[in-house]
Amino acid sequence: MSVDTVSLTGWGRTAPTTALRFRPRNYEEAVAVVRGCGPRGSIARGLGRAHGDAAQNAGGSVLDMTGLDRIRTIDAGAGVVVCDAGVSLHRLTEVLLPLGWFLPVTPASRHITVGGAIGSDVHGHDHRTSGSFSRHVTEFDLLTADGGIHTVRPGTPLFDATAGGLGLTGVILSATLRLQPVATSLMAVDTERALDLDDLMTRLATGSRRHRYASAWIDLTARGRSTGRGVLTRGEHAPLHMLPAHARRTPLHFRTGPLSPAHSLVPDLTPGGLLGRMSAAAFNELRYRRAPRSRTGELQRITTFFHPQDTAPHAYGLPGRGGFVRYEFAVGDGRAETLRRIVRQLAQRRCPSYLAVLRRFGPGGPGWLSFPEPGWSLAVDLPAALPGLARFLDRMDEEVAAAGGRVCLTADSRLRPDALAAMYPRLEAFRQLRAEWDPNGAFRSDLSRRLSL
Numbered sequence: 001m002s003v004d005t006v007s008l009t010g011w012g013r014t015a016p017t018t019a020l021r022f023r024p025r026n027y028e029e030a031v032a033v034v035r036g037c038g039p040r041g042s043i044a045r046g047l048g049r050a051h052g053d054a055a056q057n058a059g060g061s062v063l064d065m066t067g068l069d070r071i072r073t074i075d076a077g078a079g080v081v082v083c084d085a086g087v088s089l090h091r092l093t094e095v096l097l098p099l100g101w102f103l104p105v106t107p108a109s110r111h112i113t114v115g116g117a118i119g120s121d122v123h124g125h126d127h128r129t130s131g132s133f134s135r136h137v138t139e140f141d142l143l144t145a146d147g148g149i150h151t152v153r154p155g156t157p158l159f160d161a162t163a164g165g166l167g168l169t170g171v172i173l174s175a176t177l178r179l180q181p182v183a184t185s186l187m188a189v190d191t192e193r194a195l196d197l198d199d200l201m202t203r204l205a206t207g208s209r210r211h212r213y214a215s216a217w218i219d220l221t222a223r224g225r226s227t228g229r230g231v232l233t234r235g236e237h238a239p240l241h242m243l244p245a246h247a248r249r250t251p252l253h254f255r256t257g258p259l260s261p262a263h264s265l266v267p268d269l270t271p272g273g274l275l276g277r278m279s280a281a282a283f284n285e286l287r288y289r290r291a292p293r294s295r296t297g298e299l300q301r302i303t304t305f306f307h308p309q310d311t312a313p314h315a316y317g318l319p320g321r322g323g324f325v326r327y328e329f330a331v332g333d334g335r336a337e338t339l340r341r342i343v344r345q346l347a348q349r350r351c352p353s354y355l356a357v358l359r360r361f362g363p364g365g366p367g368w369l370s371f372p373e374p375g376w377s378l379a380v381d382l383p384a385a386l387p388g389l390a391r392f393l394d395r396m397d398e399e400v401a402a403a404g405g406r407v408c409l410t411a412d413s414r415l416r417p418d419a420l421a422a423m424y425p426r427l428e429a430f431r432q433l434r435a436e437w438d439p440n441g442a443f444r445s446d447l448s449r450r451l452s453l
């Protein structure tokens with residue numbers, strides 16, 4: 001097992017801290033790390049795509065799970081896969097898609113691990129119909145603080161605390177996932193532009209029943225009558241008959257990158273490309289104008305449709321030194337006014353945001369600290385160095401909490417602990433379970449210390 005001392009951050013590249021990193025290659029090595037961890041404890045880490053400090057542990061141990069990356073069995077008849085927790089969703093897609101199977105929940109980055117997907121109980125564009133990731137997990141093996149390995153199934157407190165539990169109940173070693181069948185590896189996509197926030201919300205809330213997947217990009221730099229304008233994208237897995245004749249010979253072929261340059265949502269963003277020279281407002285204007293007013297049935301690759309953020313500006317580290325903060329919150333259907341107010345305030349402050357994604361959520365899952373709840377969710381990336389950002393977001397937290405909403409913990413890097421209890425009503429149950437299973441605090445992270453989890 002390799003061991004080194006490293007400085008780690010989340011994807012937002014704020015608040016680096018140093019930890020002893022272990023990279024176990026089998027269960028026994030993982031058990032040894034947990035048993036041997038010192039008073040600062042240990043935390044599992046996948047591919048480090050959580051934006052904040054959930055997978056960091058200053059002065060303690062971090063278990064880099066990417067060395068446990070075997071796909072153990074695939075039942076290609078029933079659509080079930082058993083794999084190690086360090087396998088990435090990208091790898092699973094590469095292997096499963098040619099067999100006609102696809103993950104039922106796909107977040108906007110495929111470069112995350114199965115352990116990270118359960119630890120954050122990730123959601124995708126299909127939350128209304130599919131729920132979040134853990135709904136499709138039939139069991140996982142969990143290494144707990146006493147060094148024991150337990151097979152954990154849905155309907156148990158340990159499952160509910162671990163789904164979205166940010167690695168604080170133990171280390172997920174492997175998982176069994178249910179898959180969904182698909183006929184092709186392409187998506188049939190409808191795109192439409194919305195003139196302002198009300199237009200966007202109306203379009204997103206209605207007319208989505210035909211589509212399994214839906215989300216919208218908001219131009220947060222637009223102001224006045226255009227405040228909250230955006231582009232709505234909805235899609236389905238393309239049926240075989242939609243494919244051109246040449247593509248029907250290999251309908252399940254998995255390829256990355258756009259089908260054609262015209263399918264790229266964003267212009268050339270590489271260092272030295274457009275972004276270095278453009279303001280967020282100009283960039284967003286260009287992005288809005290490039291989107292079709294209305295287009296139906298466009299064929300796109302899976303990666304173009306689901307993972308545009310994997311090639312978004314900060315993938316290149318461009319917008320702002322000092323990293324960026326992802327502010328992601330959800331409010332219920334009856335609280336859409338809170339969403340409107342927050343969008344208006346972001347626009348008025350001229351926040352230089354390149355990325356703002358609006359989604360609809362369906363019923364929440366069993367995870368005690370899972371983020372989704374029915375209604376609206378908005379995720380915004382903002383430069384961490386923006387003057388006054390901390391106080392501004394504290395005020396947004398208050399608005400969200402007062403509306404009965406919540407901030408997403410895996411994305412978070414700055415929430416205050418006093419805001420947490422109102423947002424997550426099952427927090428006390430989570431703390432009690434941790435006290436029972438991990439009385440000495442073997443599992444800790446920068447986030448757990450910051451939020452007194």
Ligand SMILES: Cc1cc2nc3c(=O)[nH]c(=O)nc-3n(C[C@H](O)[C@H](O)[C@H](O)COP(=O)(O)OP(=O)(O)OC[C@H]3O[C@@H](n4cnc5c(N)ncnc54)[C@H](O)[C@@H]3O)c2cc1C
Nearest residue numbers: 046047048049050107108113115116119122123166167172
């Ligand atoms: C570009 C981009 C787009 C994203 N889009 C979405 C989205 O659409 N929807 C969404 O829900 N999220 C989204 N995310 C967030 C991301 O999916 C989650 O943070 C996910 O948990 C990252 O997985 P990871 O393997 O990188 O885990 P890490 O970031 O390394 O860890 C995340 C959390 O999971 C825990 N964890 C990791 N592995 C294990 C394990 N084996 N056992 C127990 N706990 C573990 C860690 O302790 C930590 O608390 C996005 C992130 C990026 C960078």
